Amino acid sequence: MNDLSLRTMVARGSTRALKDIWRDDPFVMRLQKLGDLTLPDLQSLRAVIETELTVKKRRDLVLDGYEFCKLCFVKSGFAARYKLLRNGKRQIVNFVLPGDVVGLPSSFIDRAAASVVAVSDMTLQICSLESFAALCYRRPKFGLMLSWLAAQEAANYAEHVIDVGRRTPIERLAHLLLEIHARLVMVGKAADNAFNLPFTQELMSDALGLSVPHLNRMLTRLRAEGMIAVNERRLEFIDPKAVQQLAQFQPVRPARIPIPDEIELD
Amino acid sequence: MNDLSLRTMVARGSTRALKDIWRDDPFVMRLQKLGDLTLPDLQSLRAVIETELTVKKRRDLVLDGYEFCKLCFVKSGFAARYKLLRNGKRQIVNFVLPGDVVGLPSSFIDRAAASVVAVSDMTLQICSLESFAALCYRRPKFGLMLSWLAAQEAANYAEHVIDVGRRTPIERLAHLLLEIHARLVMVGKAADNAFNLPFTQELMSDALGLSVPHLNRMLTRLRAEGMIAVNERRLEFIDPKAVQQLAQFQPVRPARIPIPDEIELD
DNA sequence: CGAAATTTTGATCACGTTCAACTTCAGTGG
DNA sequence: CCACTGAAGTTGAACGTGATCAAAATTTCG
Numbered sequence: 001m002n003d004l005s006l007r008t009m010v011a012r013g014s015t016r017a018l019k020d021i022w023r024d025d026p027f028v029m030r031l032q033k034l035g036d037l038t039l040p041d042l043q044s045l046r047a048v049i050e051t052e053l054t055v056k057k058r059r060d061l062v063l064d065g066y067e068f069c070k071l072c073f074v075k076s077g078f079a080a081r082y083k084l085l086r087n088g089k090r091q092i093v094n095f096v097l098p099g100d101v102v103g104l105p106s107s108f109i110d111r112a113a114a115s116v117v118a119v120s121d122m123t124l125q126i127c128s129l130e131s132f133a134a135l136c137y138r139r140p141k142f143g144l145m146l147s148w149l150a151a152q153e154a155a156n157y158a159e160h161v162i163d164v165g166r167r168t169p170i171e172r173l174a175h176l177l178l179e180i181h182a183r184l185v186m187v188g189k190a191a192d193n194a195f196n197l198p199f200t201q202e203l204m205s206d207a208l209g210l211s212v213p214h215l216n217r218m219l220t221r222l223r224a225e226g227m228i229a230v231n232e233r234r235l236e237f238i239d240p241k242a243v244q245q246l247a248q249f250q251p252v253r254p255a256r257i258p259i260p261d262e263i264e265l266d
Numbered sequence: 267m268n269d270l271s272l273r274t275m276v277a278r279g280s281t282r283a284l285k286d287i288w289r290d291d292p293f294v295m296r297l298q299k300l301g302d303l304t305l306p307d308l309q310s311l312r313a314v315i316e317t318e319l320t321v322k323k324r325r326d327l328v329l330d331g332y333e334f335c336k337l338c339f340v341k342s343g344f345a346a347r348y349k350l351l352r353n354g355k356r357q358i359v360n361f362v363l364p365g366d367v368v369g370l371p372s373s374f375i376d377r378a379a380a381s382v383v384a385v386s387d388m389t390l391q392i393c394s395l396e397s398f399a400a401l402c403y404r405r406p407k408f409g410l411m412l413s414w415l416a417a418q419e420a421a422n423y424a425e426h427v428i429d430v431g432r433r434t435p436i437e438r439l440a441h442l443l444l445e446i447h448a449r450l451v452m453v454g455k456a457a458d459n460a461f462n463l464p465f466t467q468e469l470m471s472d473a474l475g476l477s478v479p480h481l482n483r484m485l486t487r488l489r490a491e492g493m494i495a496v497n498e499r500r501l502e503f504i505d506p507k508a509v510q511q512l513a514q515f516q517p518v519r520p521a522r523i524p525i526p527d528e529i530e531l532d
Numbered sequence: 533c534g535a536a537a538t539t540t541t542g543a544t545c546a547c548g549t550t551c552a553a554c555t556t557c558a559g560t561g562g
Numbered sequence: 563c564c565a566c567t568g569a570a571g572t573t574g575a576a577c578g579t580g581a582t583c584a585a586a587a588t589t590t591c592g
Contacts, residue, residue, distance in 0.1 A: 069521075083428050086514060091432040093424045105424070108417035110519040114424060134526035136410050143409025144402050150416030151374035157423035158359045158371070158380060162349050164431040165475035166357040169548075200570060209431035211549055216572060248352060253376040255335075260400035435580075466538065477581050482540060 026099030026187035027073040027125070033186070034148045035141065035257040044139055048131045049073075055122045062106050062116040069129045072102035077122025078198045082206065083114045092207035094153075094160060095180065095199065099187040103129070104150055120198055144257050155252045156183075164209040167247075170218045172208045174247035177228070177235060182251040194236040292365030292453035293339040293391070299452070300414045301407065301523040310405055314397045315339075321388045328372050328382040335395045338368035343388025344464045348472065349380045358473035360419075360426060361446065361465065365453040369395070370416060386464055410523050421518045422449075430475040433513075436484045438474045440513035443494070443501060448517040460502040 022028045022042055031037060037045075052075070055061065062068050064083060079096035093114055096102060106112040107129045136143035159179065163172045180197075184190035199207075205215035222228045227243050229236045237243055288294045288308055297303060303311075318341070321327065328334050330349060345362035359380055362368060372378040373395045402409035425445065429438045446463075450456035465473075471481035488494045493509050495502045503509055 065516075081424070085428075085432055089432045091428045093427050105417035105421040108414050108521055109421050110521050111516075113421055113516060113518065130524040130526070133410060133524045136413075137406045137526055140403045140406040140409050143406050143413060144399060146413040147402075147409060147416050148374050150413050150420055151371035154416055154420040154423055155371040155375050155379055157420055157427060158347070160427050161359050161423060161430060162351075162357045164427060165473075166351055166355045201572095202570075207431075212571085213550085213573080214548055217548095220572085250331075250377075250379060252379060255374055255376050258396040258399045260396065260403055467540095468538075478538090479540080479542095479582085480580055483580095486540085 024188075025075065026189070027075070027101070029187050030099045030149070031145050033256075034145050034254055035259070037141075041139060041141065044135055045142070048127045048135050049125045050128065050131075051126050053124045053126055055118050055124060057118055057121050059118050060115055061102050061118060061124075062112050062114070064113065064115040065111055067110065068103060068106045068112045070103050071107060071127050071129055071132055072124040073127070074098050074100050074102065075123045075125055077118060077120045079116050079118045079122060080199075080203060080207070081114050081116050090206045091209065092203060094156060095203075095207065097180070097183050097187070098189055099183075101149065104153060108150075119200075119203060141257075148254055148257060152252060152254050159252070160207075169208070169210055169214060170221060171247050172210070173204070173215065173218045174222065174227075174243050175249055176204060176208060177237075178243060178247055178249040178251075181235075181237070182249075193240055194234060196233055197230070197235040198233075290454075291341065292455070293341070293367070295453050296365045296415070297411050299522075300411050300520055301525070303407075307405060307407065310401055311408070314393045314401050315391045316394065316397075317392050319390045319392055321384050321390060323384055323386050325384050326381055327368050327384060327390075328378050328380070330379065330381040331377055333376065334369060334372045334378045336369050337373060337393050337395055337398050338390040339393070340364050340366050340368065341389045341391055343384060343386045345382050345384045345388060346465075346469055346473070347380050347382045356472045357475065358469060360422060361469075361473065363446070363449050363453070364455055365449075367415065370419060374416075385466075385469060407523075414520055414523060418518060418520050425518070426473075435474070435476055435480060436487060437513055438476070439470070439481065439484045440488065440493075440509050441515055442470060442474060443503075444509060444513055444515040444517075447501075447503070448515075459506055460500060462499055463496070463501040464499070 028037070028042070028045075053072075055077070061072065061079060062081075074096060076098055078098075079102065080092045081094050081096060082090050082092045084090050096116065102116055102124065106114070106116070132142070132146075136146065156179070159175070163175055167175060177197075180199075181190055181195050184195050185192075189195070201215050201219065202212050205212045208215065210218075219230070222243070223230065225242075227237070227239045227246070229238050243249075294303070294308070294311075319338075321343070327338065327345060328347075340362060342364055344364075345368065346358045347360050347362060348356050348358045350356050362382065368382055368390065372380070372382070398408070398412075402412065422445070425441070429441055433441060443463075446465075447456055447461050450461050451458075455461070467481050467485065468478055471478045474481065476484075485496070488509070489496065491508075493503070493505045493512070495504050509515075
């Protein structure tokens with residue numbers, strides 16, 4: 001559905017259809033879980049988006065050490081936030097999935113502390129931090145939603161610290177697979193017990209602080225133990241309970257934003 | 267200075283003095299770096315704070331798995347956010363310093379994914395998430411500031427993932443010391459090249475995913491190489507450049523919140 | 533001052549890295 | 563369509579780092 005037909009429908013007042021358009025958008029889906037968005041809310045949000053961009057696999061979206069001041073809402077595709085170290089090693093700090101925001105946290109600190117690279121072709125909706133901030137002044141709801149998203153992000157990072165810090169290699173892997181699955185389910189991009197794993201073993205090993213051979217062995221072991229199955233990039237949890245038990249996995253579920261009883265000035 | 271004298275001064279219109287009171291507050295200091303706070307802003311902020319609490323060392327402030335819906339602004343003292351694993355190991359996810367917010371991110375997800383324990387006596391200013399959200403509706407600036415704080419938090423976590431994932435033990439330690447120092451400097455609680463290290467080696471080893479003996483050896487090595495000196499809980503950087511070089515340290519400096527040219531309704 | 537917590541040192545060993553070779557797969561141009 | 567190329571996945575052997583366990587020394591605190 002293109003821009004023109006969208007405007008036509010709005011003109012016709014077919015608000016039902018407008019909401020439908022947004023319903024598939026993974027970013028809007030995430031926001032909807034935090035609090036209700038009215039039609040005017042959605043229109044305002046739409047207004048701050050400058051362009052929609054498609055980006056090719058392997059392109060860097062953010063560069064470590066440079067200023068970045070955009071918010072890019074991921075409509076489709078995957079990316080990895082990473083840092084290259086002196087010794088040539090790479091640590092992937094987290095994976096960027098549909099519904100995530102490139103520029104969080106890069107755009108909120110004076111210069112990005114990590115790079116972001118597309119690991120598949122992607123489509124992004126771009127908006128300047130400035131105009132999003134302006135939106136937050138007009139509609140405070142968006143400021144709160146941004147806080148909630150950032151807090152969710154922080155919670156995911158926290159789990160990742162636990163992964164690399166104290167979990168055994170096999171636990172880390174199990175945890176990563178479950179986390180990605182849960183996040184994909186949240187934006188309607190995964191089945192109940194399976195999903196298309198968009199990452200190579202090298203990416204996963206750099207995320208989990210393991211060597212590629214060892215990650216491979218752990219993956220083999222999960223298969224051997226009958227917990228998962230992988231064919232043609234599709235990962236299936238054969239024994240989901242066992243995997244969750246192994247990883248001690250608890251999904252990060254955002255709380256809803258409290259609605260004040262009365263909004264009064266002071 | 268107590269509540270009564272504060273009110274008296276406000277009544278007298280001695281606004282200068284009121285701002286002075288807040289100037290020492292580490293949380294307000296952090297907010298001030300993100301954007302300007304007017305006197306009415308500060309008064310509104312003050313109004314949402316329910317009580318000031320003092321908490322004894324070793325007390326748990328947040329419990330893994332339970333709902334938590336307060337924001338606690340740390341006025342003084344230190345805490346650690348951690349998770350206990352099945353095997354009895356503990357991973358400290360980050361340290362909570364003056365000016366930080368207990369409840370970020372715990373209060374933003376349905377149930378806390380980590381516990382928080384006081385590692386020294388602390389004094390906290392408590393506010394319910396609900397009333398803070400209400401404040402954000404009245405004064406959108408606070409919603410933005412909350413987002414910026416959460417993003418900063420995320421950026422710190424990201425560095426921590428890199429620490430435990432790919433940095434060598436000695437690099438991790440150097441990085442941790444520099445990070446804590448930088449964060450303390452930001453709230454006026456550290457000298458240029460020294461600070462009171464409030465954490466035991468056990469805490470630091472659990473933060474860095476190392477064993478206590480190994481952390482101890484790395485600490486010894488940093489001393490032996492003439493990079494740092496420690497006496498009576500005070501850590502001094504003898505050769506700050508060398509430590510920064512070793513850790514590849516870049517401090518997380520928050521960007522300022524953009525001020526929209528014109529705030530118009532849509 | 534006594535008890536507990538914390539720091540320091542040493543010896544052994546397992547886990548996961550490293551390096552290398554090989555296989556399989558996907559994409560591209562002849 | 564197949565041959566070619568580079569990327570991704572798989573397997574094995576040897577090595578080294580940091581964990582583990584234990585005990586002593588030191589500091590902190592009730």
